[in-house]
Amino acid sequence: MDVREHLDGLRRGELRVALCRHCAAPSFPPPRTCPRCGGPDPALWITASGRGHLWSVAEFHRTYLPEHPAPYPVAVVELDEGPRLLSTLTDPRTPIGGAVIAEIDADAEPPRVVFRPESEGGAP
Amino acid sequence: MNAAAAVVGVGTTAYGALGRTADDLAGEALRAALGDASLGALEVDGLLTHRVDSYERLAAEHGIDPRWTVALPPEGRMTGPALQLAAGALRDGTCRTVAVVYGNDSRTRGATYGAGGSGSTAAGEGYGTTPELAAPYGMTSPGAFSALMLARHRHLHGTTDRQLGAVATTFRRHAQLNPDALRRTDMTLEDYLVAPPVVAPLRRLDYCQINDGGVALVLTTLDRARDRPHPPVPVLAAAQRSRLTGSDLPPDDFWAGALAEVGDAVTRASGRGRDAVDALMVYDNFSPNVLFTLEGLGWCGAGEGGAWVADGRIALGGELPCNTSGGQLSEGYLQGWALVVEAVRQLRGDCGARQVPGARTVQYACAAPVVSSVLFGADD
Numbered sequence: 199m200d201v202r203e204h205l206d207g208l209r210r211g212e213l214r215v216a217l218c219r220h221c222a223a224p225s226f227p228p229p230r231t232c233p234r235c236g237g238p239d240p241a242l243w244i245t246a247s248g249r250g251h252l253w254s255v256a257e258f259h260r261t262y263l264p265e266h267p268a269p270y271p272v273a274v275v276e277l278d279e280g281p282r283l284l285s286t287l288t289d290p291r292t293p294i295g296g297a298v299i300a301e302i303d304a305d306a307e308p309p310r311v312v313f314r315p316e317s318e319g320g321a322p
Numbered sequence: 323m324n325a326a327a328a329v330v331g332v333g334t335t336a337y338g339a340l341g342r343t344a345d346d347l348a349g350e351a352l353r354a355a356l357g358d359a360s361l362g363a364l365e366v367d368g369l370l371t372h373r374v375d376s377y378e379r380l381a382a383e384h385g386i387d388p389r390w391t392v393a394l395p396p397e398g399r400m401t402g403p404a405l406q407l408a409a410g411a412l413r414d415g416t417c418r419t420v421a422v423v424y425g426n427d428s429r430t431r432g433a434t435y436g437a438g439g440s441g442s443t444a445a446g447e448g449y450g451t452t453p454e455l456a457a458p459y460g461m462t463s464p465g466a467f468s469a470l471m472l473a474r475h476r477h478l479h480g481t482t483d484r485q486l487g488a489v490a491t492t493f494r495r496h497a498q499l500n501p502d503a504l505r506r507t508d509m510t511l512e513d514y515l516v517a518p519p520v521v522a523p524l525r526r527l528d529y530c531q532i533n534d535g536g537v538a539l540v541l542t543t544l545d546r547a548r549d550r551p552h553p554p555v556p557v558l559a560a561a562q563r564s565r566l567t568g569s570d571l572p573p574d575d576f577w578a579g580a581l582a583e584v585g586d587a588v589t590r591a592s593g594r595g596r597d598a599v600d601a602l603m604v605y606d607n608f609s610p611n612v613l614f615t616l617e618g619l620g621w622c623g624a625g626e627g628g629a630w631v632a633d634g635r636i637a638l639g640g641e642l643p644c645n646t647s648g649g650q651l652s653e654g655y656l657q658g659w660a661l662v663v664e665a666v667r668q669l670r671g672d673c674g675a676r677q678v679p680g681a682r683t684v685q686y687a688c689a690a691p692v693v694s695s696v697l698f699g700a701d702d
C-alpha cells in the first residue's frame with residue numbers, strides 16, 4: 199500500500215493518516231479499494247491531532263534486528279480520528295486504554311511517531 | 323453428508339534439526355504415506371504441495387505425473403485450505419488419488435521468524451503487507467502479533483498468566499505420551515511462570531519450536547478408501563474464512579467471527595454438531611491462539627478462554643481433549659500438518675497411551691488471517 203504521504207508527513211512533523219472518502223471509515227494504510235464500502239481509491243489524507251489511546255502493547259525481550267536492541271515496546275495506537283497504527287512508547291508502562299499523544303521524530307531515518315502518556319508533560 | 327474423500331495414508335519424517343532439504347523431507351514423507359496406504363506412486367493422479375521448494379522436482383523424483391497439480395505458499399494458514407482443495411478435487415471427480423505433501427527445512431535454514439528476509443508474510447519473515455509501517459518500530463515477528471493480541475485480551479477480559487500456562491503445560495503432558503514429540507521434559511505451571519519472556523506477555527514456552535520435517539497424506543474417494551489396509555478417515559467437511567483486509571494489525575474480535583463461521587459450516591455440512599467433536603487439534607503456533615480458537619468456535623464465551631482451559635477441560639480425559647500429540651508447542655511445529663496426522667491417528671485408534679477412547683469425530687482448526695477448519699470422522 200502506498201504510504202509515502204504518511205512518511206513524507208512525518209518528515210515535516212505532521213501525522214498524516216487516511217479515511218475513506220466514500221464511507222469515512224478509517225483507511226490506513228490505504229488500500230486501492232475500501233473493504234467496507236467497495237469504493238475505489240478511498241484515501242482521503244488528513245492531519246491527525248496526535249491524540250489517541252493505547253490499543254495494545256507488547257515488549258520485545260529478544261533482539262531480532264541490530265537496529266532494534268531489546269527491550270523495547272511495540273504499540274498499537276488508535277487515533278481519535280479512527281485509524282490505528284503501529285508505533286512505540288516513551289514509557290512502556292503506559293496502560294492499555296490510556297490516553298496518549300504523538301511526538302514525531304522527523305529527523306530519524308526513517309522518520310517515526312512515538313507516543314507518550316497524555317498525563318506526562320502535556321494536558322492532565 | 324456423505325464424505326467424498328478419505329485419508330488412507332499418512333507419512334511423517336523425524337522432526338527437529340535434520341540438516342536436510344524441504345523436498346528431501348517431503349519426499350520421504352510421501353513414500354511413507356504411500357506405503358501406509360499400500361498404493362504406488364503411479365496411482366497418484368493429484369498432487370498438492372505445501373512449502374516444498376519445487377513441486378516439479380518432487381513429482382519428477384517420485385514418478386508422479388498427475389492430472390491435477392497445486393502448489394501452495396508456505397504459510398501454515400494454508401493447511402486447512404489444502405485439505406479443502408484436495409477433498410474437493412476428489413469429490414468433483416477431478417482425481418481419484420491425491421497426495422498432499424509438505425516439507426519444511428526452516429530450522430536448518432536458520433529461520434527466526436523475525437529477523438527480516440524476503441516475503442511479505444509471517445512465514446516469509448517480514449511482517450505484514452506494509453513493512454514500511456512496521457519496520458521503523460521493530461515490529462518484526464508473528465510472535466509479537468500474538469503478544470499484542472494476548473495483551474489486548476488480558477486488558478479486556480482479565481486473562482491471567484496462570485490460565486494461559488494451562489495450555490503449554492497440558493500439551494507438554496500430552497507430548498510425554500507421544501514418543502515422536504520433541505519437547506518431553508516435565509513442565510509444571512511454576513516452570514512456565516518463570517520462563518523468560520520473548521515478546522512479553524508471551525514467554526518462551528508459549529512459542530512453538532521451529533523445526534525441519536516432512537508430512538504427507540494420501541486421500542482417495544471413500545469407496546476406494548475402504549479397500550486400503552487402514553480404516554479410512556473421511557474428510558467430513560472443510561471450510562475457510564479470510565480476514566485479510568486490515569490484517570497488519572490484530573483483529574478486534576480475535577478472529578471469533580470467522581471462527582464461528584467455519585465452525586458452523588463444518589458442523590452443518592457434516593451433520594455432526596459441536597457436541598459430537600471428541601477432540602480438537604488447534605493451531606498452536608503460540609498458545610494464546612488456543613484461547614481465541616475455543617472462544618470463536620463457541621466452546622466458551624468471548625473472553626472466557628482463559629478460565630475455560632485452566633482446569634483440565636483441554637487435557638486428555640477432559641471435556642475437549644486438544645492437541646493430544648503435544649501440539650506444535652511440544653510435539654513440533656509442522657504448520658498444522660502434524661496436528662492433522664494426529665487427527666487421523668486418533669480416528670484410526672492408533673494413539674496408544676494418548677488415545678481418546680472411542681474417538682469418532684476430530685476437528686482441526688486454525689485461527690489466522692485465513693481461518694480454517696476441517697472435520698474428520700471415523701467411517702460409518
Ligand SMILES: [Zn+2]
Nearest residue numbers: 218221232235
Ligand atoms: Zn469506504
